[in-house]
Amino acid sequence: MRNDLQLIVLPIISVIPFFLTGPPGEPAGIKASNPGKHSAIVSWSEGATNGEKITSYIIEKYNVESQEWVLAKEVTDPTDVATSNTTVTGLFADTGYKFRMKAVNKHGVGVASLESLGSLPREQWNARSIEYMIEYKEYNEDVSLVCGVVWIRNEIGDGPIPEPVVGMSAVRVPTQTPQQILVQPLNATALTVYWDPIPNSKTVTGGELSGFHIQYWKDGTKQEYGHRNTVLGNVTEGTIIGLEPATDYLVTAQLFNSAGDAPPGRIIPQTTWYNAPLNMPEY
Incomplete structure (x- = not known):
């Protein structure tokens, strides 16, 4: 037997795949509609789940008079969570509000969404009613950019029209499958x-x-x-x-x-x- 041989011990490496999950991403498209005397319907689009099912949402409201964000509602009803809309109560009459949201899953609370579109104070309507006009077009298909503008119209005519703003539309779950695998x-x-x-x-x-x-x-x-x-x-x-x-x-x-x-x-x-x-x- 040769005496110059060396024993080399090689470690056994086990490769175990794992997947990171975390709190959900921010909801998108926050919108308040159907205002009542003390309520409004808030709707949204689900953001990224980041690997875990979204179980609830936190809605915060901003009173334009008090100018502070406070809790408006915790959305825990499975139907409201699934349909992405709920009724928020406890609002003051003739008061402007904005809303923002956070999604919740088993890992915790996600980051806050962008706030809902602000409303024009009633004293600036110059009419009995107003409506919001929205125009948009695709700006760059490859990166989901859209170009849009919002202005206000009353029964007399259009208000000032601002410069268009470019933004990114919400991401949707892809449907394409890899071909020729x-x-x-x-x-x-x-x-x-x-x-x-x-x-x-x-x-x-x-x-x-x-x-x-x-x-x-x-x-x-x-x-x-x-x-x-x-x-x-x-x-x-x-x-x-x-x-x-x-x-x-x-x-x-x-x-x-x-x-x-x-x-x-x-x-x-x-x-x-x-x-x-x-x-x-x-x-």
């Missing part, structure tokens, strides 16, 4: 997944594309017991590591943005390569 073995414990490029257009991605989730699980097991690897950016490939040699896997991919995940693409079967011999021969 191809899975190829990289080695005995890794697979590389390819797909066609995704156009970075809001009509396809629902807004700015965040990246892709690659889902994989052993053939013969349930998909929900599998794993998920995430690659960021508008890329066309990703690698899965830490697999078992000579094992049949099922693989798919889905794109995602800040609003949620798109449906997964076609499920592709693939087998990892055999590994090199692990044992020395006996002699």
Whole structure:
């Protein structure tokens, strides 16, 4: 036996996928409508859930006379949460209000939304009633920008029309699925997944594309017991590591943005390569 041999011990590295979740993003499109003597209906659009279901909302009101933000209502009714509207009571008559909201999930309270559109004080109406006029057009389709302007009209005519403002529309959950998914073995414990490029257009991605989730699980097991690897950016490939040699896997991919995940693409079967011999021969 040779005496110059050295024993080298290599650590075994286990790759365990994990996913970060957190408090929800801010709601969008806060709007107050159907004002009563002491109430109004507040509606909104759900923001990013950040991996956990939104369970309630906090609505704050701003009295233009007292000029302070205070709690208006905690929205906990499942129907109101699901339909994104609720009735806020306890308001003073003939008083201007603005509203803002925060979403809540199991991780806590998210950041506050932008405030609802402010109203013109009654003493500046110069008429018995007014209406708000809104015009907008698409400014840049690729990045969800819109250009809009708001002005006020009464029964006599239009008020001053301000300069247009450019803003970003709310992100929606994407519906596009990756096309032409191809899975190829990289080695005995890794697979590389390819797909066609995704156009970075809001009509396809629902807004700015965040990246892709690659889902994989052993053939013969349930998909929900599998794993998920995430690659960021508008890329066309990703690698899965830490697999078992000579094992049949099922693989798919889905794109995602800040609003949620798109449906997964076609499920592709693939087998990892055999590994090199692990044992020395006996002699």
